[in-house]
Amino acid sequence: MKHLLRLAVGGIALSALALAGQAAAADDMDALLKRIKLPPGFKINVFAKLPKPRSMVVGKPLNTVFVGSRHGTVHSLRDTNRDGVADEISLRGDDMNVPNGIAFQDGMLYVAETERVFMWGVPAEFDTALPLQPRVPVFEGMPAEFLHGWRYAGFGPDRKLYVSIGAPCNICDLKSMEGSIIRMDANGQNMEVVARGVRNSVGFDFHPKTGELFFTDNGADLMGDDIPPDELNRVTETGQHFGYPYLGGKSVKLTGWEDKTPPKGHQAPVIEFQAHSANLGIHFYTGRMFPAEYQGDAFVAQHGSWNRTSPVGYRIMRIRFDDKGLPTGKEVFADGWLQGDDASGRPVDIKSLPDGSLLVSDDYANVIYRISYGG
Numbered sequence: 001m002k003h004l005l006r007l008a009v010g011g012i013a014l015s016a017l018a019l020a021g022q023a024a025a026a027d028d029m030d031a032l033l034k035r036i037k038l039p040p041g042f043k044i045n046v047f048a049k050l051p052k053p054r055s056m057v058v059g060k061p062l063n064t065v066f067v068g069s070r071h072g073t074v075h076s077l078r079d080t081n082r083d084g085v086a087d088e089i090s091l092r093g094d095d096m097n098v099p100n101g102i103a104f105q106d107g108m109l110y111v112a113e114t115e116r117v118f119m120w121g122v123p124a125e126f127d128t129a130l131p132l133q134p135r136v137p138v139f140e141g142m143p144a145e146f147l148h149g150w151r152y153a154g155f156g157p158d159r160k161l162y163v164s165i166g167a168p169c170n171i172c173d174l175k176s177m178e179g180s181i182i183r184m185d186a187n188g189q190n191m192e193v194v195a196r197g198v199r200n201s202v203g204f205d206f207h208p209k210t211g212e213l214f215f216t217d218n219g220a221d222l223m224g225d226d227i228p229p230d231e232l233n234r235v236t237e238t239g240q241h242f243g244y245p246y247l248g249g250k251s252v253k254l255t256g257w258e259d260k261t262p263p264k265g266h267q268a269p270v271i272e273f274q275a276h277s278a279n280l281g282i283h284f285y286t287g288r289m290f291p292a293e294y295q296g297d298a299f300v301a302q303h304g305s306w307n308r309t310s311p312v313g314y315r316i317m318r319i320r321f322d323d324k325g326l327p328t329g330k331e332v333f334a335d336g337w338l339q340g341d342d343a344s345g346r347p348v349d350i351k352s353l354p355d356g357s358l359l360v361s362d363d364y365a366n367v368i369y370r371i372s373y374g375g
Contacts, residue, residue: 032344035336047370048077048086053361055152056351057104062125063354066109068102070150076128084370093132101153103161112151112163116140139188143168143178148200157211161186166200171220171245171254179244197241203281208296210325216279219248225308228252230279231269241266270327276305277313281349289356290373296321301347314338316347
């Protein structure tokens, strides 16, 4: 009896410790949310907590959110009661090779690993207890290097699958598909290079009116605190060259390439961002929740610097666009993840829910936020 009593008391003590830990974690997250500065009328909450969330896509018609990572996992999330918080979080697989890229079309889920794209050959939304098996190969043979080997993927208005392929280095010559954005039919056929001279794009989206592809690109490292700038680029013709490894930003010549001439007709970025701010996910806003002035503008997640004397980034930028689909300027939309030299979160990707709110993944704080307006 005494032995059983000791076990019971021990169990109570362990439960109390667990509850105390959960309370402390909740307090830390509440403190983080209070640090985030948004324009008047906007608010932020935690949509879901999960390990290392990166790229996201929202399925149709059930609005299941699929989340890739750089750590082998893909999750699915559901907010079945539409209260702005996911009430179902399912691990769908944990054995993939950097499944950062994730896309959805016609009920099917596509995952871009480092070397290949596969499709899950069943309607992906309808049973979120099923693991991602079998995995049907769609496209294989992408460069195997790990550096900048986390792909970004998405379907365009042409119903083709686009995949970004980073350069396998800081500054170097490129071969084969390296340093590009490619596209293909949904079955992997008819692959072509859409953009060349791309150092490391980990985010792209298509303008809602013009259908043009806009992509972020991360500048080279080890050239100092303030050069070269990160980029937002616009594709107007298939196969255009965007300057790497010759140039960073509009005019900064990269180390070792100062005396070499960029390809004729190379494209300058339409927006330059602060060097090392690590611009990743971009998302054009077409929802109806935010004020009308946000229609057609884009949001960009700045993941934040790792190699700068004073850190920068760790925020969300708003890119204003005119009626012709051209960017006219940039401004901070959300910040507070960086306080001095102390970072508490790193935004990665941005997507809209059907109600017009925004989801923002954060692979440092291990959460997905929901940003809403009014209410």
